[in-house]
Each structure stands twice: as structure tokens, then as C-alpha cells.
Amino acid sequence: MKKILNTLLFALLASVTFGSHAATGGIHLDKAPINLRDTESLQRGAQTFANYCLSCHGAVAMRYNRLQDIGLTEKQIETNLMFPTDKIGDLMKVSMQAKDAKVWFGSTPPDLSVISRSRGADYLYTYLRSFYRDSARPTGWNNLTFPDVGMPNVLWDLQGQQVLEVEGEHKKLKLVKSGSLTKTAENGEFDQTEFDHRVTDLVNYMVYMGEPGQVKREQIGYGVLLFLLFFMIPISYMLKKEYWRDIH
Incomplete structure (x- = not known):
């Protein structure tokens, strides 16, 4: 047996x-340093999502006013994260028409509401840092984690441009540098460490967006366990004394 x-x-x-x-x-996936209790990271991630993702991808399970749960005020949300035509209670819908997206990219970009739950944080973290230049692709971009992806590298102005280097069976990405210390078509706005932090913030927010009540639920769960612990000890002791009273 x-x-x-x-x-x-x-x-x-x-x-x-x-x-x-x-x-x-x-593909080897890098570990995403997710921390849903880091509200500043979530706020930066929400801003990156609104500025770089929301033009093509929607998040129809999320409302703008829910961002108040991560410490943003209604004014900050309206000023920094919303389109002028949106209202604070609206869903985070994509601005691009689905038929146009299919023509431009070959397929309609997926909704990202629960992408972190279907793909995982490590996958998203690795994928967003794995784009490289490929002239054979319609968009001019390819991805080591998702070969022949239809999505271009929307974060290239922050990261810079990477190229793929193949050594036997090994593939690695190398960041192209123009030699100039200033930002150019090749150099990104951030260095590698800063860019990794920005992607971490973005993925952190996408994980939060997939289950906004997760942190609050955990806090309630810990509170319930503590209550039961401190409640059950004296009750159990009194029951024990009552049960054994006639014997002792």
C-alpha cells in the first residue's frame, strides 16, 4: 500500500x-518581489498601468474609485490616472476599439483584470523585461518569454532597446547602449535597476488588481485567529475546571 x-x-x-x-x-522565470502592503509601490504601479497599458488593454473588473483603497485620493485619481471623459466610478475600460486592435496587432489585446492569477506574477515580471528588437516581426519587437508575441514593447522608452544574442543553445538579452550618457533612441530613461523596480511596481499593482480584497481578507483572518486564540484559552480552562470539579 x-x-x-x-x-x-x-x-x-x-x-x-x-x-x-x-x-x-x-523559460526560466525570475522571481517577482511582490509586496501588496507597499502602498507606494501599488500607487506607482497603478500610474504605470494607466499610462502604458490602458490604451490597449482594459481592466473591466476594476473601477477607478477602488484605487482609493491603496491610498490615492479621488483628486489624484482623476488628475493622474483617468481619461478626461471618464468618471470616478467607471470601469477601467480600454480606449482603443477592438476591431482596430485586431487589424493593428492581429488579435484583440486581452483584458488584464485577472492576468496575474492566470499567468502568475513571476511570468509577468519576466515577460515585461524580455522584449528585444526583431526586424522580422510586424511591430519590430519580439519577446524571449513569449516568442512571436503580437504586443510591442510599450516600456522601451524607460528600458531602452535589447537585442537577442544566441550562443549555441543559450539565449540571452543584451541592452544596446549608444555610448552617450544622455537619453537617445537606444538608451532608456532608467538604468536596469530602476527599470526592474518600475516593472515590479507594475506587476505588484496587477497582482493587487486581480484580487483587491486579498490584503484586507488576510488582516481580518489574522484578527479572527487572534480572537479565537485569546477567547478559547480562558473558555477551555473554565470548562476543564467545571468538568473536573467533582473529581478533584
């Missing part, structure tokens, strides 16, 4: 491992 259980457990672990590799195509 023990041998059968060990065999079943091994098969289950193997299937999970295979599934995870199949989902990413065998």
Missing part, C-alpha cells in the same frame, strides 16, 4: 512540474 501511495505521489508531482514547464515553454 505504501509503495502505491508513493507512486501516486510521484506521478502527481511530476504532472505539476511538467505543467508548470509547459505553461512557460521551459
